[in-house]
Amino acid sequence: MRLVFAGTPAVAVPTLEALVEAGHEIAAVVTRPDAPIGRKRVLTPSPVAAAAERLGLDVVRAAKLDDEATAQISALRPDLGVIVAYGGLVREPLLSAPEHGWINLHFSLLPAWRGAAPVQRSVMAGDQVTGASVFRLVPALDAGDVFATIETPIGSGETAGRLLDRLADLGAPLTVDVVAAIASGTAVAVPQEGQPTLAPKLDGLAGGIQWDRPGSEVWSHIRGVTPEPGAYTLVDDARLKVHAAAPAPDLPIDPPAPGTIVEFDGLILVGTLDTPLQLLQVQPAGRTAMPAADWWRGAANGTDRLVTA
CATH class of the missing domain: 3.10.25.10 (Formyl transferase, C-terminal domain)
Known part of the structure; x- marks a missing residue:
């Protein structure tokens, strides 16, 4: 498929690499602009931008998916958008720009922990089990129908950082499988069941x-x-x-x-x-x-x- 990939932190890189390895055409990688890092505040590309450049992919840097970014992405005529921890919302008309819409890899077992900090909130709450979900992006926050999930226990003593890295590796092949199913017309998404919990960003x-x-x-x-x-x-x-x-x-x-x-x-x-x-x-x-x-x-x-x- 012809894909647009949106992501920013290191946990999005395994999915980008897996999609490239699976043979999909990445029309562009959308990521947030270079940010000042360290005591000297050196402008540094996001981990996804660095990975995209290493893979020879075109990069669109956008602080938010505004009219300008929407025009750039829509002009690429992607079949599908894939987003992993980009750090911004996808709204109409961009949401409907790809032929098959957008899918999102989210690091929780939806509808648990909808929001920006699902792994942190899960560990803080003392959860014993978590996972990752690939779902269809809709205007409501993390509320779309789910294509696939993977479940894993939270290790004794595991920090949110270590768990997030592990979920990123587990979620990459899960996302590739969903993209393949969408391409073949066999993908089935089911509504989320249960009471949602929210995972707002931590300050x-x-x-x-x-x-x-x-x-x-x-x-x-x-x-x-x-x-x-x-x-x-x-x-x-x-x-x-x-x-x-x-x-x-x-x-x-x-x-x-x-x-x-x-x-x-x-x-x-x-x-x-x-x-x-x-x-x-x-x-x-x-x-x-x-x-x-x-x-x-x-x-x-x-x-x-x-x-x-």
């Missing part, structure tokens, strides 16, 4: 840890916001990023109070509503990431504990 404040919740919920929250927007807590009014944590092993001590940090036998523990968590890797303000035990030796300054704000 920086979403990473703040609430230690007065049960330990399992706190750990799910930390994993769900790792690596973005990043988990953090306040210690003596200074922000401490928490890059990695884990449930604490059984120890012969009374659990610390919620939000209280203690050291026991080389382990750095933080109290929750019930069972404590163990800090593994942290990053103090203005410093690089380090083992929690190294941070504690400097931060504790001879005292037994620090209390989070």
Whole structure:
């Protein structure tokens, strides 16, 4: 088929590569404009733009799919549009421009977690199972009929970042199969069933840890916001990023109070509503990431504990 592919982050690259490998003609790749990256704010192509250029594909850079982008894409006369985490909405008349419309690879088992942050919200909620869905794009948010899904358990200790990478690899062949079915006229899409849940985008404040919740919920929250927007807590009014944590092993001590940090036998523990968590890797303000035990030796300054704000 003659395709237009829209995507921006690295998780969209496996699907683009799989479509090229399957022999489809990619009329153009639509992605968001180059963005300033790093401390020096160097303008850098999106991962999808870099992959498209490596594959010798034409690239359309568009901050949003406005009239200009719609005209560019429509002039290509694609059979089908494929979108994976582009970062913008497809509206009419662009929605109807390809002969077969648009399909979207979404990283949840729809109708669960419709929105911009399905993987993060799923992990934060403590879900045990998730997956990916390929559905027909419609004007309503992530509400179209579903062509295919794939299901996978969420690993013990798996962060949102690692899970998203895994779902990107699982979703690529799923999308290729759907495109092949549409091309052959055998594709069947079924309406979504069940009560939708929403997954709005997370801002920086979403990473703040609430230690007065049960330990399992706190750990799910930390994993769900790792690596973005990043988990953090306040210690003596200074922000401490928490890059990695884990449930604490059984120890012969009374659990610390919620939000209280203690050291026991080389382990750095933080109290929750019930069972404590163990800090593994942290990053103090203005410093690089380090083992929690190294941070504690400097931060504790001879005292037994620090209390989070």
